[in-house]
Amino acid sequence: MTRRLLPDHDIDMENLHAKIGQDHRLLSPDIGKTSPLMQGDFSFNRVRDGMTLHCTDIVHLHDMRTQFLIREQCIKIMLKIEGNARVVMGQQALQLDVGEGQDAVPQGVVVSINDPVNFERHSRAGSRQRMVVLTLTRDWLAAAGFEPDLLKDGLAIHNWKPAARDIAIAEQLIHPVSGEGPLQMLHQECRALELIVHALSQVLPAEPTLPVSMPTTAYQRVLRLQALLDSGEADHLDMRAIAKTIGCNANTLQQQFRQMRGQTIFDYLRQSRLERAALALRDDGVTVTRAAEIAGYSSQANFSTAFHRHFGTLPKHYRNKS
Numbered sequence: 001m002t003r004r005l006l007p008d009h010d011i012d013m014e015n016l017h018a019k020i021g022q023d024h025r026l027l028s029p030d031i032g033k034t035s036p037l038m039q040g041d042f043s044f045n046r047v048r049d050g051m052t053l054h055c056t057d058i059v060h061l062h063d064m065r066t067q068f069l070i071r072e073q074c075i076k077i078m079l080k081i082e083g084n085a086r087v088v089m090g091q092q093a094l095q096l097d098v099g100e101g102q103d104a105v106p107q108g109v110v111v112s113i114n115d116p117v118n119f120e121r122h123s124r125a126g127s128r129q130r131m132v133v134l135t136l137t138r139d140w141l142a143a144a145g146f147e148p149d150l151l152k153d154g155l156a157i158h159n160w161k162p163a164a165r166d167i168a169i170a171e172q173l174i175h176p177v178s179g180e181g182p183l184q185m186l187h188q189e190c191r192a193l194e195l196i197v198h199a200l201s202q203v204l205p206a207e208p209t210l211p212v213s214m215p216t217t218a219y220q221r222v223l224r225l226q227a228l229l230d231s232g233e234a235d236h237l238d239m240r241a242i243a244k245t246i247g248c249n250a251n252t253l254q255q256q257f258r259q260m261r262g263q264t265i266f267d268y269l270r271q272s273r274l275e276r277a278a279l280a281l282r283d284d285g286v287t288v289t290r291a292a293e294i295a296g297y298s299s300q301a302n303f304s305t306a307f308h309r310h311f312g313t314l315p316k317h318y319r320n321k322s
Contacts, residue, residue, distance in 0.1 A: 050140025
């Protein structure tokens with residue numbers, strides 16, 4: 001894998017306080033507020049009232065120990081793509097030590113916080129972290145239709161397994177491919193919402209995103225199918241072979257998938273392959289020709305058109321960000 005070079009952006013304690021707030025404390029090392037702690041990209045944005053998006057792609061310059069007091073009742077959805085920092089919330093360690101480089105195995109955690117809790121993080125000099133954290137307040141959750149007792153526990157931690165599509169979405173959130181402005185913010189919000197739906201659907205299986213007319217067995221079948229499509233194992237299968245793999249009649253499978261996902265199986269597969277092609281362009285530095293093959297296009301021109309329609313930029317420009 002060709003590792004993407006980080007931009008040379010110094011991040012010091014003053015930068016962190018400006019973005020996160022004064023509740024963020026540096027326990028070690030003992031250095032000045034304007035001395036660089038990290039280098040890379042670090043953003044903290046309010047996407048909408050009650051929803052914030054925190055993205056990092058940084059390298060630590062020191063062995064660091066930081067602490068942050070989380071005061072507000074909220075749910076945090078975390079997806080870590082790369083990094084070995086130890087993270088503790090309250091007295092519980094989060095399973096977010098995912099490795100670095102080619103050995104990294106992305107992991108997700110959903111944390112429900114009802115009472116103030118300390119968040120502590122330990123990281124090593126030279127280690128890299130790529131991560132997305134979405135914070136949803138009680139007001140946002142209520143406006144979205146969630147039950148009030150969703151935050152009834154003091155601190156509840158649930159692990160979730162990100163699919164290839166989730167990782168692609170996280171990469172796009174960390175490094176947006178288009179410019180700034182309202183359209184870009186809407187694009188980020190759409191991606192964030194998709195990540196929220198997938199994470200919560202794993203940890204809250206009774207959540208009302210399940211269509212009331214769909215039996216639980218059908219719902220689970222569609223989730224298995226989605227995982228198969230995201231894995232790449234169905235790229236060269238026809239509908240009959242896909243249905244046989246899942247163990248269901250092809251017409252029934254098509255109907256249930258459309259009912260739950262709002263699109264056909266092959267529209268979803270085409271979208272999933274575009275996401276994987278984008279990851280290969282950005283992370284592996286593959287050629288546009290090779291990316292077109294990954295996405296299932298024999299015509300590079302048709303691939304570029306589809307890629308631009310989906311991501312808002314051409315594949316060659318996406319690759320130039322590597």
